[in-house]
Amino acid sequence: MKNCVADGTTIDFIATAAVASGDPVLVGKVVAVSLGNVAIGEPGVGATEGVYELPKVTADDITQGGQVYIKADGMITSVASGNTLAGKAWADAANPSDSVWVKVNA
Incomplete structure (x- = not known):
């Protein structure tokens, strides 16, 4: 091709x-x-593909399969407002964890 x-x-x-x-x-x-x-x-x-352990906002309680977003500082958050879609959480990441597994661009 x-x-x-x-x-x-x-x-x-x-x-x-x-x-x-x-x-x-x-x-x-x-x-x-x-x-x-x-x-x-x-x-x-x-x-741009795959699942990676990325830094997250410690206070966020992220559940497996949920949409996650990236802030301007590179931190992953569950808050959509003002942030860019990063992908889906591949595993739970409860408060106060500091990282989350993310399937990027999903």
Whole structure:
């Protein structure tokens, strides 16, 4: 097929802040999980499919299968207002846990 330009499992990005390997990165409305450390202004690659353990707002009580959102600071939350859809919770993450398993872009 001549018109396939990518398999869609990764996306390239330019880091607007320092990014550690495994950090969530918002590329427009796409959530990517950085595949490596990336310095500010440098290009990086992020995974756009899969389930990842991501940092969450500690006080949120997230249930398996629920929609989750990413805040501007990269934290996962159950609050939709003002945030971007990140995917679905793959497991429960009760208050006061500090991480949640997320199937990104689901």
